[in-house]
Amino acid sequence: MSYLRSKVVAQAKAWLGYKESDGTYKEIIDVYNSHKPLARGYTMKYTDAWCATFVSAVAIKCGYTDIMPTECGCEKMIDLYQALGCWKEDDSYVPNAGDVIFYDWEDSSSGDNTGHADHVGIVEKVSGSTITVIEGNYSNSVKRRTLQVNGKYIRGFGLPKHTDSTTTTTSSSTTKKTAATTTAKPETVWNYLLGKIGNAYGVAGLMGNLYAESALLSVNLQNTGNTKLGMTDAEYTEAVDDGSYSNFVKDGYGYGLAQWTYYTRKQALLDYAEEQNASVGNLEMQLDYIYKELSKSTYKTVLSTLKNATSVKEASDIVLTKYEKPADQSDAVKTKRATYGQEYYDKYAGTSSSGTSTTTDTSTVIEKKATESAKAYDKSLAGTYVITGNLNMRNGAGTGKSILTVLPKGTSVKNYGYYTMVNSVRWYSVQVTVDNVKYTGFCCGTYLKKQ
Numbered sequence: 001m002s003y004l005r006s007k008v009v010a011q012a013k014a015w016l017g018y019k020e021s022d023g024t025y026k027e028i029i030d031v032y033n034s035h036k037p038l039a040r041g042y043t044m045k046y047t048d049a050w051c052a053t054f055v056s057a058v059a060i061k062c063g064y065t066d067i068m069p070t071e072c073g074c075e076k077m078i079d080l081y082q083a084l085g086c087w088k089e090d091d092s093y094v095p096n097a098g099d100v101i102f103y104d105w106e107d108s109s110s111g112d113n114t115g116h117a118d119h120v121g122i123v124e125k126v127s128g129s130t131i132t133v134i135e136g137n138y139s140n141s142v143k144r145r146t147l148q149v150n151g152k153y154i155r156g157f158g159l160p161k162h163t164d165s166t167t168t169t170t171s172s173s174t175t176k177k178t179a180a181t182t183t184a185k186p187e188t189v190w191n192y193l194l195g196k197i198g199n200a201y202g203v204a205g206l207m208g209n210l211y212a213e214s215a216l217l218s219v220n221l222q223n224t225g226n227t228k229l230g231m232t233d234a235e236y237t238e239a240v241d242d243g244s245y246s247n248f249v250k251d252g253y254g255y256g257l258a259q260w261t262y263y264t265r266k267q268a269l270l271d272y273a274e275e276q277n278a279s280v281g282n283l284e285m286q287l288d289y290i291y292k293e294l295s296k297s298t299y300k301t302v303l304s305t306l307k308n309a310t311s312v313k314e315a316s317d318i319v320l321t322k323y324e325k326p327a328d329q330s331d332a333v334k335t336k337r338a339t340y341g342q343e344y345y346d347k348y349a350g351t352s353s354s355g356t357s358t359t360t361d362t363s364t365v366i367e368k369k370a371t372e373s374a375k376a377y378d379k380s381l382a383g384t385y386v387i388t389g390n391l392n393m394r395n396g397a398g399t400g401k402s403i404l405t406v407l408p409k410g411t412s413v414k415n416y417g418y419y420t421m422v423n424s425v426r427w428y429s430v431q432v433t434v435d436n437v438k439y440t441g442f443c444c445g446t447y448l449k450k451q
Contacts, residue, residue: 003067003162005098010271011058012122012134012142017250019141025050028136031057032072039071051119052077054136055100058122067160074102074117081158088157089114092150099123100158101133107153117155121145132243144243180237180281184216189257190348192287200349202306205315208341209324213259219281222261225253237281240270248280257286258324265293299323312345313338313377313417332375335418339373339429342416346431346440365433368404370441372396374418374429382417385430385448386410393441396420397427404441407432412451413443 018024029044032053044053052074059068069080081087081100091113095101101123104115121135129149136142147154186207193203207216214220219233229236229251236255239245248270254261260269269289270280278285294303302322309315316338321329347367372395389409394401397420407413413430420427426445431438 002164003064003160004164005096005162006164006275007062008058008064008068008098008122008160008162009124009134011061012054012124013271014249014267015054015058015136015142016134016144017142017247021140025136025141028054028057028142031060032070035060035065035070039076042072044072048072049137051121051135051137054142055120055122057136064160067162068100068158074120077120077158078102078117078156084161086159086161088159090156091154093157094149095123095126095131095157097123097125098160098162100160101131102155102157103153104155105153107155109152113153113155115155144246146243178276178278178282178285180234180241180279181218181283182234182281185283186211186216186344187348188283189216189287190344192284193291196291197303197306199307199309199315200345201309201312202315204312204341204345204349205309205317205338206306206319206341207344208312208316208337208339209319210257211340211344212337213254213324214257216257218257218283218286220254220256220259222254222259225251225255228253233281237279240280256281257283258290268293294323311379311382311417312341313379316341335375335377336373338377339418342418343369343440346416365436365438367438367440369439370395370404370429372401372420372442374442375420377417378419379417381419381428382415384451385413385415385428386451387413387443388447388449391443391447393430393432393439393443394427395441397442398422399444401442405434405437405439407434407443413448415448419445 015028018028026046029046029050033043044050053072056070056072059065059070069077069084071077071080078087089112101121102117103119104113105118106115107113121133124132124134124144131147131149133145134142135145138145189207190203193206194200197203210216219237221233221236225236226232231239236245240248249263249267252261255266256269260266272289272292273280273285276285293299299322302318305318306315317334320334320337387407387409391407392403393405393407394403411432413432415428415430418429420442427442428445428448430443431440
């Protein structure tokens, strides 16, 4: 059987933020009491001190009680580690992730501390000379503590016989995380997803939804979180990365490309970031995680549809309803997100044709887009249209909207099924490139003839 340090740390992290004030800590006590036989036959009460119970509950959840003996008292737990030959009586020892650290709050700082143990926790990581510990019953909750190697109050260490390699870091430079990505990089997103999904329609449909959620910013914190916490996106990301903000999993705020919100998904995202030694706001890490999520059985239908979709709308709808699943899944939202996706398809995969002069030098093309979005979609409308008379392309549907350009009779334009009705007249969202300018805007359907 394998005994993994990473599994111990992951379970300890899963309980971060559990506390007495909201009753969530009771889950930890219940886990401990469910394990038989109970240490010394004692059933923990909710009013008892529970630091050692927390460490024991982690061992129980991991199935590691043969290497991490269960106890509800610190001194008795030390006795058990000594009996296993796994006790380290050395304050200056540099621990590894998954080790158990004991404290004596009456440490005199004179020589090696051999006093009475008052508290215990699980080592999460060591960076340089700084130890990060996850502890139960720390100010009546599960929280992180940082202290220095050979620091005051260290009583000693329980060293479970894990089967994986040690993970102590002795140089801060070797643990520097891959940085957060603070700007949107749509082309990077497109290229990555296309390499995984292999279908431009599917990639565009997914990207349109990600844009609606986060504007493709991997450090994007839900606006409510910015307001309530008083943090910018960058400040929140940094605080999660350095451990000074410990409620990432349970705070209920959407974060990242997909605006992960539910605690199990945020925990998995955070764990994956740790595994990759990357900031939780790193773009490439989040893209890897999205594909990892989509590859699970839960999202099997979503990934299959993305790989086989024959339109952006088909791909966009499956992402909206089966992956993102926001509260508002109305037809208007479906159309809006599909429109975003279509724009990415047009930019990175689509081509346009025109009866007027068009460019073949894409490096010099300038884009000019309507600021309004289409309100409806009909797949049967998609295709190439010829303008039957000189026609204004407008910033929105209706004659009262500003003019983007005038298209001469005979110009061919492309429509992808999107339109808006105004006074019983269909206004098509169309695209055309003229004289090195790529226009996307609205034209009155009365003057368009489908080829």
